[in-house]
Amino acid sequence: MNNESDISWIIKKHETKDISKAKEMFPIETARLARRLHSQIPGYHMTRLAALPNLANMLGVGGIYVKDEGERMELNSFKVMGGSFALFRFFQDRLNLKDEQLSFEYLTSDEIKSKLGTITFASATDGNHGRGIAWASKMLGHKCMIYVHSETSQARIDAIKAYGAIVKVIEGNYDNAVKKCVIDAKANGWEVISDTSWDGYTEVPTRIMQGYTTMLLETQKQFSSQGIEYPTHIFVQAGVGALAAAVIGFYSALCDGVNTPKFIVVEPDQAGCIFASAQADDGQPHNVDGSLSTIMAGLACGEPSPLAWDILKECADVFIEVPDYVAARGMRIMATPLKGDPMIISGESGAVTLGALYQLLTLPGNEELKQYLNINHDSNILFINTEGNTDPKSFRQIIWDGADQVPEKYATKR
Ligand SMILES: Cc1ncc(COP(=O)(O)O)c(C=O)c1O
Numbered sequence: 001m002n003n004e005s006d007i008s009w010i011i012k013k014h015e016t017k018d019i020s021k022a023k024e025m026f027p028i029e030t031a032r033l034a035r036r037l038h039s040q041i042p043g044y045h046m047t048r049l050a051a052l053p054n055l056a057n058m059l060g061v062g063g064i065y066v067k068d069e070g071e072r073m074e075l076n077s078f079k080v081m082g083g084s085f086a087l088f089r090f091f092q093d094r095l096n097l098k099d100e101q102l103s104f105e106y107l108t109s110d111e112i113k114s115k116l117g118t119i120t121f122a123s124a125t126d127g128n129h130g131r132g133i134a135w136a137s138k139m140l141g142h143k144c145m146i147y148v149h150s151e152t153s154q155a156r157i158d159a160i161k162a163y164g165a166i167v168k169v170i171e172g173n174y175d176n177a178v179k180k181c182v183i184d185a186k187a188n189g190w191e192v193i194s195d196t197s198w199d200g201y202t203e204v205p206t207r208i209m210q211g212y213t214t215m216l217l218e219t220q221k222q223f224s225s226q227g228i229e230y231p232t233h234i235f236v237q238a239g240v241g242a243l244a245a246a247v248i249g250f251y252s253a254l255c256d257g258v259n260t261p262k263f264i265v266v267e268p269d270q271a272g273c274i275f276a277s278a279q280a281d282d283g284q285p286h287n288v289d290g291s292l293s294t295i296m297a298g299l300a301c302g303e304p305s306p307l308a309w310d311i312l313k314e315c316a317d318v319f320i321e322v323p324d325y326v327a328a329r330g331m332r333i334m335a336t337p338l339k340g341d342p343m344i345i346s347g348e349s350g351a352v353t354l355g356a357l358y359q360l361l362t363l364p365g366n367e368e369l370k371q372y373l374n375i376n377h378d379s380n381i382l383f384i385n386t387e388g389n390t391d392p393k394s395f396r397q398i399i400w401d402g403a404d405q406v407p408e409k410y411a412t413k414r
Helices: 019-025 026-037 053-059 081-095 110-116 129-137 154-161 174-188 203-224 242-255 275-282 307-314 324-335 348-362 367-373 390-397
Strands: 008-011 048-049 062-070 118-124 143-149 166-170 231-236 262-268 318-322 381-387
Touching: 008 026, 008 174, 008 275, 008 367, 019 203, 019 242, 019 307, 026 203, 026 242, 048 203, 048 262, 048 348, 053 062, 053 166, 062 203, 062 348, 081 110, 081 129, 110 390, 118 174, 118 390, 129 143, 129 154, 154 166, 154 390, 166 174, 174 262, 203 242, 203 307, 203 381, 231 348, 242 262, 242 307, 242 324, 262 275, 262 348, 275 307, 275 348, 318 367, 324 348, 324 390, 348 381
Parallel strands: 062 381, 118 143, 143 166, 231 262, 231 381, 262 318
Antiparallel strands: 008 318, 048 062
16 A cells, blocks of 8 residues: 555556457357447447547546547446346357358247246346346346345335346355355246356356457557557446456456556545455455445445456456545546546446546555556556446435545645
């Protein structure tokens, strides 16, 4: 922990990076298939890659780019891309279809429905994944059971129920909800579509991570239309680490050792299981216990996905933990931009990475990290706003009422 700037970090100095798993898990053909299927979903459009040139200028950075998943279909989060791709693959397996035979129209046809009957999909969630599964199950004509933990806000529960899912509230935290979901699914014959992995359960989480890469193919298209080959740095937030592994694995495979961006993984300091795993430095994933109490609901996970950790331990460069107010500040920076920059509506989990960069560049200390990252006027930094206003009450409390205020010591000086 650096007291001057209130953030903790670990630099993973790789002698060499083993990107073989990243290449195996994120082949470009699979990303293209995911994008083809996603683009057939009614309401699909490419989300914007918002450039914030004035903020970049203020921070002395070449470019700040935010992939705005707050605009992702009607769900306002990237999460739906993973769950829907896992469901597409599930039906492909059941029906023994080749990739070329897969289409959204065919999967939603009466013929398919009568062949398969009604299936119940089940998952635990801290909000967005469950909403995505509920939405995709409804869209494809099936049933859905979603498990949430007792700290989940009513707004998030209602948003899942709105797509016809049955929601069960489980005592404890996210990890308890995962365990209970698996037990009940086994007893009832439901299909578990979990974004986290465990021993013997890796196929679905792999597909979920692959589904996220639609967003990255879009990003690359948007970068290349601006003459940028790859970003120089990518800040990505982590709960169980599946998103971070998808982003870092995809880019590691794509760049294949040439101009690979520096990858920075950001977590809440109350739920830093990826950070704890990096800190232990024994190659194994490590859990953190407790209530995991953080405003970043999507990142409140105490157990890393082992599958994700396998990618992150090889390919991620820096691990950062920050307090809640950093996410709140990130939300305010995005919602009240500098003149000429676009406004971005971001939820707590979506904004923490930009908040972390701001904290790092505007406060003293952290010289070793700054030197290692070498962020300068030639840097093009990518952030993913992973959610929009998914919890409107909390959003208003932060943006309107100034909740989770920046402590005086770390505030902008008058
Ligand atoms: C908005 C948001 N951002 C980021 C994440 C982190 O994803 P992961 O759990 O795969 O690390 C989540 C997870 O639910 C989320 O909802």
